[in-house]
Amino acid sequence: MTQTASLSPLASATGTTPARTFPKLKVEDVSKSYGEGDKRVTIVDKVNFSLADNEFVALVGTSGCGKSTVLSIVAGLTEGYEGVVLVDDRQVVGPGVDRGMIFQSYSLMPWLTALGNVEFALEAVGVPRKERRERAMETLALVGLDRFADRFPAQLSGGMKQRVAIARALSYRPKMLLMDEPFGALDALTKRHLHEQLTAIWEKHRLTVLFVTHDVEEAIFLSDRVLIMSTMPGRIKHVVDVKLPRPRNGEMISGPEFAAYQKEILSSIREETLKLARLDGSAP
Incomplete structure (x- = not known):
C-alpha cells in the first residue's frame, strides 16, 4: 500500500461517486x-x-x-x-x-505507545515506514488522542484505550x-x-x-x-x-x-x- 487514501469515500475522476448496483x-x-x-x-x-x-x-x-x-x-x-x-x-x-474489526477487549500491545500500536497495524498491512507515522497521528487526532500519542496503554483510561483501538482500525482505511x-x-x-x-x-x-x-x-x-x-x-x-x-x-x-x-x-x-x-x- 503505497498511496495515501482519504478516510472519506473515494470519488470518481469527475468528482462524483459512481452509482452502486449492489449493497456494500x-x-x-x-x-x-x-x-x-x-x-x-x-x-x-x-x-x-x-x-x-x-x-x-x-x-x-x-x-x-x-x-x-x-x-x-x-x-x-x-x-x-x-x-x-x-x-x-x-x-x-x-x-x-x-474490514476493520474492533472488539470489546482493546487488544493493545502494552509495550507500545498509542502511536506505536497504530503504527504496528499499518506496518502489518504494508504501509511504508515514511507514511506510517503521519497516518497514525492523523487517526489518533481523529479520535482526539494526538496529545496522548506517547502514552502506553497502562497510562490510558478504558475509554482512551478503546479510542486507540478505533484509531488503529481506521488507520488502514477500511471500507467497513x-x-x-x-x-x-x-x-x-x-x-x-x-x-x-x-x-x-x-x-x-x-x-x-x-x-x-x-x-x-x-x-x-x-x-x-x-x-x-x-x-x-x-x-x-x-x-x-x-x-x-x-x-x-x-x-x-x-x-x-x-x-x-x-x-x-x-x-x-x-x-x-x-x-x-x-x-x-x-x-x-
Whole structure:
C-alpha cells in the first residue's frame, strides 16, 4: 500500500461517486453449526441481511443468539459455515483490510505507545515506514488522542484505550467497521461520550458499520437500522428503521420517539428470552 487514501469515500475522476448496483455488504443464507451427530448445535440458521454503502446497522438479541458469530463470519475469522458473504459484490474468504474489526477487549500491545500500536497495524498491512507515522497521528487526532500519542496503554483510561483501538482500525482505511460490543466494559458516562464521538466520525467520513451490542439504547442512538435476532437458532426476526434525525445528541434519549423504538425492540427481545425460559423449564 503505497498511496495515501482519504478516510472519506473515494470519488470518481469527475468528482462524483459512481452509482452502486449492489449493497456494500450482503449476508445470504448464512448458517453455522458446531459439533457432530446428536450433539450438533446450529448457532445461526439462514441469516439474511444487507447493508447499504455508508449505513450504520446494529445487531441485537439475547445472549447466545449468534450476534458475534455472524460478525466473525463477516470479518472472515470463522470458517466452516454455509451461505455466502459478499463485500462490494466479492465473496469474503478470510480477513481483509477492507474490514476493520474492533472488539470489546482493546487488544493493545502494552509495550507500545498509542502511536506505536497504530503504527504496528499499518506496518502489518504494508504501509511504508515514511507514511506510517503521519497516518497514525492523523487517526489518533481523529479520535482526539494526538496529545496522548506517547502514552502506553497502562497510562490510558478504558475509554482512551478503546479510542486507540478505533484509531488503529481506521488507520488502514477500511471500507467497513465491524464492532463487537466495543463499549460494553465502559462506564455509562464514558460510553455516552464515545457514542457521540463515533457518530461524529461516521457522519464525517461515511463509513459502513455493523455494530453488535446487547445495549438497546446504544443500538438506537447509533444506528440507521436495528436488526433483532431470534435464538435457538439465530435468525433475523425483526428489523427496526430508526428515523431519528442526525446529528444525534443525548437529549434524544429522553424523548417519546426514542422510547417507542426502545419499547418495540425490548418487546421483541423479551419474546426470545421467554422462549429460552420455556425451553430450559424455568418458565411456565
